[in-house]
Amino acid sequence: MFRPQFHKEMRRRRKKRNLTQKAAADMCKMSPFRWSHLETGRRVPSPLETDDICSLLQMSADRYSLVPHAIQRTLLDDGQSLLPTPPLFFANQDRTPYIRFRAALNSHRNLVHPLTTLVRKRPDYERVEYFCHNLALDSNLEAMFVLVLLAKGAVPILIAPLQLGHLPRPVIDPSNFAEVGHHRHLCLKLQENYYFFQLSFRASRILRVDVLLRDETWSVIEIDGAGHNHSQDGSRYELELPVNSVTEYSLLNTARDVLAIATAA
Structure with missing residues (x-):
């Protein structure tokens, strides 16, 4: 872990x-x-x-x-800036990511332990560890989602969401409502896909998404656990972006597939 x-x-x-x-x-x-x-x-x-x-x-x-602070410099070098010196923005953590990863391990040890072992073998593990310590996560399933991406080879970078394309709603800092879409955020890049975690948007109220994905277009990924309350799902569509739901069942199956491929290799 x-x-x-x-x-x-x-x-x-x-x-x-x-x-x-x-x-x-x-x-x-x-x-x-x-x-x-x-x-x-x-x-x-x-x-x-x-x-x-x-x-x-x-x-x-x-x-x-x-983990040396200089790891941040490496992440910055791999994310091109939209402005000459765009500031950094780290989403607020209601709990430390370590707690989320530990909860994921306790819930699904048979999957999380081998996934973590795979990630620890990466030559850029210090960089990965820095990324995970500064990431905002809302659940143990989100922590597992991150582990799956990392096990697939996703690379942590710092990059501004607006550099990748226009968004229909402003990305904001929920603590002061300032627009931060042009700030550099922690992101996982897997091939040509960019994953941002726990971004907040200005709408009729503050909307926070589990994952904002940029491939050819923008979309939202919501990671729904077994006890998810679907009565709140309607607000997701205020962002005017496609919303894809990842269930606990599908995430666990994806984790098994990743481990099977790694074992076969």
């Missing part, structure tokens, strides 16, 4: 011990500036720094992901 991020655990444990960044840095014989960069994920600690931090905060390094 994708591991929790080291720098976030640093921050959590430091605060739990009521240590300031300066106090923690002094104990680990580094500058507060260096500690700040490590705690925000902008830099990756050296092996010696990792040992000192783990000793101070009683952590085990192998349980956490040490």
